[in-house]
Amino acid sequence: MLTERLEFSPERDTEIFAAVSAAPAVFLLRGNDLQAEPYVSKTANLRRRLQRLLGAPDERSRRLNLRDRVRWIEYTLTGSDFESGFLLYRTLRETFPRTYANRMRFRFAPLMKLHLENEYPRASITTRLGRLNGRSLYYGPFASRAVAEKYMNDSLDFFKMRRCVDDLHPDPKFPGCIYSEMKMCLAPCFKGCTDEEYSAEVGRVQSYFDSAGESLHRELAAQRESASADLKFEDAAAIHVRLEKLKPVTSQAPEIARRIDQLSALIIQASHAPDSVAFFYVQRGILSGPLLFCIQSPEQTKSQSMESRVQTALDSFPHEKPRSALETMEHLALLKRWYFRGTRAGEIFLADEKGQLPMRRIVRGIGRVFRGERPENDLLEQAKVREGIMEFPITQRSSQEEERKQQ
Helix, strand or coil, rough: CCCCCEECCHHHHHHHHHCCCCCCCCEEECCCCCCCCEEEEEEEHHHHHHHEEEEEECCCCCCCCCCCCCCEEEEECCCCCHHHHHHHHHHHHCCCCCCEEEECCCCCCCCEECCCCCCCCCCEEEEECCCCCCEEEEECCCHHHHHHHHHHHHHHHHCCCCCCCCCCCCCCCCCHHHHHCCCCCCCHHHCCCCCCHHHHHHHHHHHHCCCCCHHHHHHCCCCCCCCHHHHCHHHHHHHHHHHHHEEEECCCCCCEEEEEHHEEEEEEEEEECEEEEEEEEEEEEEEEEEEEEEECCCCCCCCHHHHHHHHHHHCCCCCCCCCHHHHHHHHHHHHHHCCCCCCCCEEEEEEECCCCCCHHHHHHHHHHHHHHEEEEEHHHHHHHHHHHHCCCCCCCCCCCHHHHHHH
């Protein structure tokens, strides 16, 4: 897991400290006793941290000192806090398989669950994933439970799927609830609809969440156009009002809130290696990486574009499959912790509904991360793509462009 290993001896501490970089890293300190627990942590300055832990002790200080207990130093240099956190998680998971979760202090991401395994499906908010091969669908991650609940409830106001949480046993004598009285539920509890009608409504809800509201927007827009064509202007105006109410609801969901089994993205972070950035790939909510991407590769041909090099790098990523629902929850917790941070470093690019990543935006993002610039506003990025304004801060000129320049 950790790539570098040094043997520590108190008599050679000055030489050992000088051989270690003063850079961010994840490290592990191990003694001669294989039964003893190692010391695992991350730091922004490895040399300074080791000098503090392994330097000559001060008798007047109560600071932790492991000078006489450590025999081996294992470490890996990192280029970003995101990389340090992910590597620390993997190291702790391998070193302390029973207690790593408590050491990481996970706060699992709130998710929206569509209970499709229920005879009469409903939606709820949870922080726990069920069986990976189950029928239920999960959407997220969200910044908080309150945000997820508001988005779910405001969205369901446009549909007639049930809000109750009990398992239903339909009885025509059941009086129903306030939602059925307000015509906001098809009322399967007292057979106010057929099972086919309720299933069709659940399908509309699923399409809505799968498309981040686009399916309902298209449906209402088509109804408005049809009403206008039939000269039913009052109906068209009412549908237009619903469309206007839909916009602020769909904007509540963060861009990263996707169906978990379809969540695919590329995260770009700074790298400790010169002239490089680090790639982290998100597949079905599972993180993999880092993969070093060299800006100026000596092996590339002059005619090879940056987009093709990025695609080649992505193709080399292993197709990670979650070993358990818990592992997926842990990766989503790490992703949520970074994504919703106020001072987020690095950039993320999400795949579209077809699973395609925005390669041209990624190329520009590589340049910004490499230069340490702030990410551009997502709306500005999308506008540039639509208008055909493509900026490539780091590009490879083809041989034909070189020939035209010489002429």
